[in-house]
Amino acid sequence: MHRSVIAGIAVSLLIFSGCNDNEIDNEITALTEKYNLTGDPAAGRSVPSIDDPKAQLGMKLFYSKHLGLDMDAACASCHHPFLGGSDGLSLPIGVEAVDPDLIGPGRLHKSTGHAYDGGPTVPRNTPSTFNVALFDRTQFWDARIESINPVKGANGSIGEILVPGSSDYARILWTNSEVSNLPAAQANFPVTSGPEMRGFGHPSLTTKDDVRDYLVERLAGLNGNTELNATVRQTWLEAFREGFSDPAGDAATLITRKNIYDAIAEYERSQLFVESPWKRYLKGDRSALSDEAKRGAYLFFSSYEDGGANCVQCHKGDFFTDEKLYVMAVPQIGLGKNHDGTTEDYGRENVTLDSADRYKFRVPSLLNVEVTGPWGHDGAFVTLEAIVRHMLKPETAADFDETTLFQQGILVQCQDTKENTAHALEQLKENRKSGISPHRSVDFSDEQVSELVAFLKSLTDPCVKDRGCLDKWIPDYNTTESKTLDLLEAKFR
Structure with a gap:
């Protein structure tokens, strides 16, 4: 095993053992300082009020x-x-x-x-x-x-x-x-x-x-x-x-x-919904996150070499996206969208007509991701846990189960799902081999997956789950x- 991986595992065991209640907070602070995170993605922006x-x-x-x-x-x-x-x-x-x-x-x-x-x-x-x-x-x-x-x-x-x-x-x-x-x-x-x-x-x-x-x-x-x-x-x-x-x-x-x-x-x-527990945490309220969410944050921001998921390589900054496009081989369901009439969705290639862009889609922001599902460019994943597992190890898309989809009538548009998904997975494999894709697959335990999900939920502004709070964005009928x-x-x- 690579020496840095061993070191990363050792650090993780120390942090998560509970020996020092402040240790994980210190580790997260070091990581967020490394990535210049403030918790305030709207800083310096002109954003209108709904009352305007x-x-x-x-x-x-x-x-x-x-x-x-x-x-x-x-x-x-x-x-x-x-x-x-x-x-x-x-x-x-x-x-x-x-x-x-x-x-x-x-x-x-x-x-x-x-x-x-x-x-x-x-x-x-x-x-x-x-x-x-x-x-x-x-x-x-x-x-x-x-x-x-x-x-x-x-x-x-x-x-x-x-x-x-x-x-x-x-x-x-x-x-x-x-x-x-x-x-x-x-x-x-x-x-x-x-x-x-x-x-x-x-x-x-x-x-x-x-x-x-x-x-x-x-x-x-x-x-x-x-x-x-x-x-x-x-x-x-x-x-x-x-x-x-x-x-x-x-x-x-x-x-x-x-x-x-x-x-x-x-x-x-x-x-604008950015008043999340994560923002409060970065502003100094260390009680804003549960211990589980803190462990998830550590995994999210840590490199592969340190035993993390390295999500931060694409979900960058306080907005949690670099706005770039990558192949992540989300299972291909639905009618498809392309320029040659098949049931596949070619993504960015439809815009550039460059086959190197096939199956590339924009990295979404993760703010309020808890409430914005289903997830993926075609909504193939109906639980947050499912999309997290896919992002950790896209190869699992080969075994995608269309019956998890709850939308009435959608299965009629899944006849080519396995074949089309295999094409996207092959593209991801080629992109990794050529160095185009920075993504690596990792094997995480169920506990670690739950920790990542808990961290993602800490990015939710409570207003988006409160109809009373949202009422000002709804007209008076x-x-x-x-x-x-x-x-x-x-x-x-």
């Missing part, structure tokens, strides 16, 4: 079905604060739901819907909107939206942003005159995706910009669009006047594409305005 007028307008837009082209889905259909800023499903169902107001487990694609097979309609797991104000480089699992020259703390607000054009790989540049930041750029795209929000009506709208322009015309009543009646259009105008503090502004000036998605972004950016704007009044099963 623009964020309040953004909340109305976020929940309104009027931004769904067929008016049966809203942003909140797949991103709800009560479900971790996501939808609690492995794979989403956007438009054509049996009950458009039912979100999360129990949401089903209606049998008369397009390409109905009984399963979900969107090929990738819904990323959480929580803490999107902390991303500086990219958006989406395949990073198809990215800041050209990312500036730490800017959230993509400085310089140009690369976004999909006519396809994911035919990308174009947007400037700050078009979008204000990364979340605003991202918000431009679900409305153009057929299964997410666009739907399948209005066949004359053939491009993404056609759809975006039509939605502006719908809300503002421009170019003779009277799809919404005069009362509804006036209510939207008043909402924009309040949101942009312009009580005399007209619809053509206020209800613009940029203003719509900037407002949505401000609502999303206001969802009982107002005349909410009913007029057709805000999604979410139901949960």
